[in-house]
Amino acid sequence: MTANPTPTPNTAANPTTNGLRTRRVTTDRLALHITDLRDEGEPVVFVHGNVSSGAFWRTTLPLLPDRYRPIAPDLRGFGDSDPLPVDATRGLRDYADDLHALLTEIGVERAHLVGWSMGGGVVMQYLRDRPAAVRSVTLVNPVSPYGFGGTHGVEGTLNSEDGSGSGGATANPEFVTRLAKGDRGKDSPVSPRSVLASCYVKPPWRPAPGDEEAYVESMLTTRTGDDHYPGDSTVSPVWPGVAPGTRGVLNCLSPLYFRIDELHLIEPKPPVLWIRGEDDVIVSDTSLFDLAHLGALGAVPGWDGTPAQPMVAQTRHVLDRYAARGGAVREVAVPGAGHAVHLERPGEFTAALLELLEVRSA
Numbered sequence: 397m398t399a400n401p402t403p404t405p406n407t408a409a410n411p412t413t414n415g416l417r418t419r420r421v422t423t424d425r426l427a428l429h430i431t432d433l434r435d436e437g438e439p440v441v442f443v444h445g446n447v448s449s450g451a452f453w454r455t456t457l458p459l460l461p462d463r464y465r466p467i468a469p470d471l472r473g474f475g476d477s478d479p480l481p482v483d484a485t486r487g488l489r490d491y492a493d494d495l496h497a498l499l500t501e502i503g504v505e506r507a508h509l510v511g512w513s514m515g516g517g518v519v520m521q522y523l524r525d526r527p528a529a530v531r532s533v534t535l536v537n538p539v540s541p542y543g544f545g546g547t548h549g550v551e552g553t554l555n556s557e558d559g560s561g562s563g564g565a566t567a568n569p570e571f572v573t574r575l576a577k578g579d580r581g582k583d584s585p586v587s588p589r590s591v592l593a594s595c596y597v598k599p600p601w602r603p604a605p606g607d608e609e610a611y612v613e614s615m616l617t618t619r620t621g622d623d624h625y626p627g628d629s630t631v632s633p634v635w636p637g638v639a640p641g642t643r644g645v646l647n648c649l650s651p652l653y654f655r656i657d658e659l660h661l662i663e664p665k666p667p668v669l670w671i672r673g674e675d676d677v678i679v680s681d682t683s684l685f686d687l688a689h690l691g692a693l694g695a696v697p698g699w700d701g702t703p704a705q706p707m708v709a710q711t712r713h714v715l716d717r718y719a720a721r722g723g724a725v726r727e728v729a730v731p732g733a734g735h736a737v738h739l740e741r742p743g744e745f746t747a748a749l750l751e752l753l754e755v756r757s758a
Contacts, residue, residue: 414458420476423497429476430469430498433457437465438531439504440753443495444468445513446645447575447588447625449475451614452512455607456738459746464508464753469498471518473619473645481623484563484640484647487654488514492521496529505529508753512536512738513679514649517543520656527662532752534669536745537679537735540707541659541714543651545686546640548703550713552651555702556634559652561687563640564627576620580612588615595684598675598734607739635700636687659714665723669752670715671745672708673733681706726752 420427431450440460442453450468457466470477471491482490495518499507508531511519516538523530542552546562555561571586582589589612593602596611603611622628627644631637640650648654677684682704684690691699712727719725728748730737738745 414454416454416457418476421498421501423494423501425494425497426472426478426480428469428472428478428494428498430467431457432465432467433460434462434465437463438753439465439467439499439507441495441499441504441507441509442466442468443491443509443511443515443518444471444474445515446649447615447618448513448611449614449617451475451610452736452739454610455742456746459742461750467502467504467507469495470617471515473624475614475617479619479624482627482644482648483642484627484644484650484653485642486648488517488521488648489525490648491518492525495522496526499529506531508532508534510534510536510749511538513735514539514645517541517649517654517656520659521654523666524656524659524662527664527666530666532666532669534671534749534752535711536738537672537676538670538711539649539679540705540710541656542705542710543654544646544649544707545651545688545705547651547705547710548688550706550709552655552657552710554651555688556632556639558630558632558634558639559650560632560634560639561636561702562650562652563629563638563647564622564644565629565638566685566687567626567646572620572626575616575618575625578616580616588612591615595677596734596736597740598673598732601734601740603739635698635702636691636696637698656714660717660721660723665718665721667724667726667752667755668715668718669726669728669748670711671728671730671737671748673735673737673740674729674731675733676735676737678735679707681708683707 453468516535627647628641632639640647689704
């Protein structure tokens with residue numbers, strides 16, 4: 397790793413709280429907003445999930461010892477990064493390539509990567525494409541290696557050739573509307589604040605008031621529309637009648653475009669930590685955001701028996717193959733925690749992360 401000792405004007409740091417700094421870094425692809433603490437140490441890059449930003453790591457970054465250099469970028473279309481359109485036909489490569497451009501610009505050749513939810517998919521894509529540039533991988537309640545929605549079985553078999561049940565039309569339209577209008581209220585069960593409290597974390601746990609406000613504001617930075625969240629869509633002749641388009645966030649998570657089948661074949665194989673809350677309702681074998689599972693519950697009409705996507709089992713299948721080919725994998729399941737285990741159980745999360753980092757750094 398080569399440090400960037402003298403920030404240029406477009407990377408000048410602004411102090412925030414808890415010693416955190418924010419700045420924009422202009423790369424050869426776009427300008428990304430990042431939050432960090434220092435310019436020295438082994439880089440540890442924290443990649444946020446969908447409908448969020450790097451602010452969701454605000455309580456995590458200060459927990460790392462001084463020997464590490466924590467960096468939390470806002471992905472394109474989130475936070476204060478450039479809202480470039482998302483080409484969903486590339487899967488998560490727009491985000492992974494943006495991340496590579498950022499690390500190149502700030503002089504980081506190899507990094508520890510930590511990815512939460514959709515960010516876990518970004519990290520898997522980065523690992524698949526550039527394994528030699530990765531020191532270690534930590535997957536935090538990650539999206540399945542076979543995308544979100546539209547598959548069955550541990551090998552991620554498509555439910556239909558057009559990817560029905562995945563993509564832009566699977567988002568709750570009222571949530572999208574409230575997100576676009578900047579709704580900060582709590583009266584509706586699909587307001588961003590309510591979704592944070594009921595789905596991002598496991599009730600009755602709530603973030604501290606100041607942190608909660610920061611997370612709600614972070615969610616509201618999400619750009620909406622066909623090029624961003626949720627993306628465009630097409631009509632399908634197969635239940636539930638919708639299929640992915642080619643633009644935007646939920647389409648890039650469709651199994652038509654995002655599929656990590658060959659992770660076990662990469663070399664070298666950096667160690668992987670998979671840490672998850674056992675009571676996650678977003679990434680789950682019975683996800684409340686999977687139309688197939690909702691159909692089985694009677695919440696989506698006309699259910700034809702399409703099975704729910706076994707998201708956790710699919711991740712375990714891919715990581716088991718990785719381990720069978722010589723990769724070191726550790727799974728940590730945290731009882732009583734939900735989708736944002738790093739927020740709900742910071743002590744357990746940080747201990748597991750540091751164990752991985754310290755072993756790799758020894």
